[in-house]
Amino acid sequence: MFTLKPLAITAAVAALLGACAMNDTVVPTRGPNLGRTATPQELRAADISIPPSGAGLPAGGGDAKQGAQVYAAKCVACHGEKGAGKPADALAGGIGSLATPKPVRTVGSFWPYATTLFDYTRRAMPLQNPKSLTDDEVYAVCAYILYLNGIIAENAPMNAQTLPQVKMPNRDGFVDYSRK
């Protein structure tokens, strides 16, 4: 007994220390399990993010000619003629400029993935009326922006198969620091 008692105290202290982490306060490790299982319909409606693999890209498609019309109606006021920019970001040009003293960063020169263009346009554009474009319109306007940058041909269709295969000029221009 005499020798066990200090050991027991040590174990209790160790258990307390083990529970401490965030800001030296006790962090709860067990929740009341109140989440409801989400239905497939809920998941389909909510999941709009598109990774570089293209997983989750919707059906439909469009090309640059169709996209030019969408752009003229809904994009040109902020992004300028042919994606030249002003007042919002330039979307075209600058390819080859990144290592020069005057880098021009656009979708064409800087963005590493065409899937990001689809993802962002569909979720956030046009700024005054986001999430209002049809999937066909998003594909088409992405095709137009890629065409303005000389990355795809004017008649190249953009869809769930072709868009993830587009190799952006700056695809290999980023160094991953997430593990550094």
Place this chain on the structure above:
Amino acid sequence: MDQPTRKPDAPLPAASAPAPNRRKFLTQGLTAAGAAVAGIALPARAAEPVGKEFPAWSTVIGKPLNGYGQPSRFEEPVKRYVASAYGTLAPGTGSARTPLEKLEGVITPNGLHYDRSHNGTPDIDPAQHRLLIHGLVKRPLTFSVAELSRYPMVSRICFLECAGNSSVNAISPEPPQGSAGLVHGLVSCADWTGIPLALLLDEAGVEPAGKWLLAEGADSAAMSRSVPLEKAYDDAMIALYQNGERLRPENGYPVRLLLPGWEGNMNVKWLRRLKVTEGPTHTKDETSKYTDPTADGTARQFTFVQGVKSLITRPSAGLTMNGAGLYEISGLAWSGAGRITRVEVSLDGGATWRDAALQGQALPKSLVRFRLPWDWNGQPAQLQSRAIDEKGNVQPTRKTYKAENAVDGRFHNNSIVTWSVGADGSVKNVYA
């Protein structure tokens, strides 16, 4: 004197009314006391009521009790600096910056916490808002705010800093002469309360293939960022409260992601969805923005931790030194990597350094207040502060920052700031 019928919000005539004559009051008091001690008869009580010598606010009924307190109307100029990127075209796009030079301590009042929003502040009904956790999980879960509010919680004080803070000081050819808050005020600090994210992820059951999260906001920009799962299991929080009250709309009401020490943009506001994924989604704000381009044309990506940094808030650009004498140099230091262990101050543009005192406990990933008394001799001086954290990281010079970033590189600028004090007492921002 003031009229007792004055409406509570009417301008006080007190601005022109006589100041309380405390000296006269004290003198009379002392005279009376002295007279009493000496055993001399006190003078006859004055015919005037004592109120005549008091300011208006001492002689009228004060304002009624109220349900939610506001700062004194005399503090009305203490406001965030609003910088909307596209003006009236998109008034909700841009930032509102904390007026650092007008505040003290380390906690930012909720109404002055910085706000960087990508398409305005959504007006979210908490009764309808849901948080969805799905992707590579055993059971996709949806939570109401009421359900989340029943979970065990944790509180921690930590800073948030936009990755674009101090960017104008990085790219402007001439040093910008805005106030400390205008140039560097995309940093704030609050006491956040919420649910450890690990707890919710465990309930959903993360599959072994899951390595990242995609976090998405319910705002019209649907702001989204990829977060490594390690951070989620380290100290990430689903925050519901800010300085004791529910989150402010500008700061993510009713639910936000809190990633202590990591760039503000990842602390997704108005959080609606967390998707467990194999790899990063490469969203717009982790590719075209918030990456760090270098002169060779490549860019560092996923630079999450806000670097060790400090800033003297008083004196600072735009403030005026009112003659030689004793001043207190007061400022803020922080590091996304942990605790601040030391802040040094230079009065000569970095030639020599002395230690400033750190106020109270230096909490990890929190703002820390530092102070140093300064007997200003009235001569020109160049004030700098340099912070060091527990990992041994030292705040870099602006030259070092510029060498490590492209000419237009402007994110994650944690470099030393220099305030130049002139013999006339003016304080200006300079590059040193």
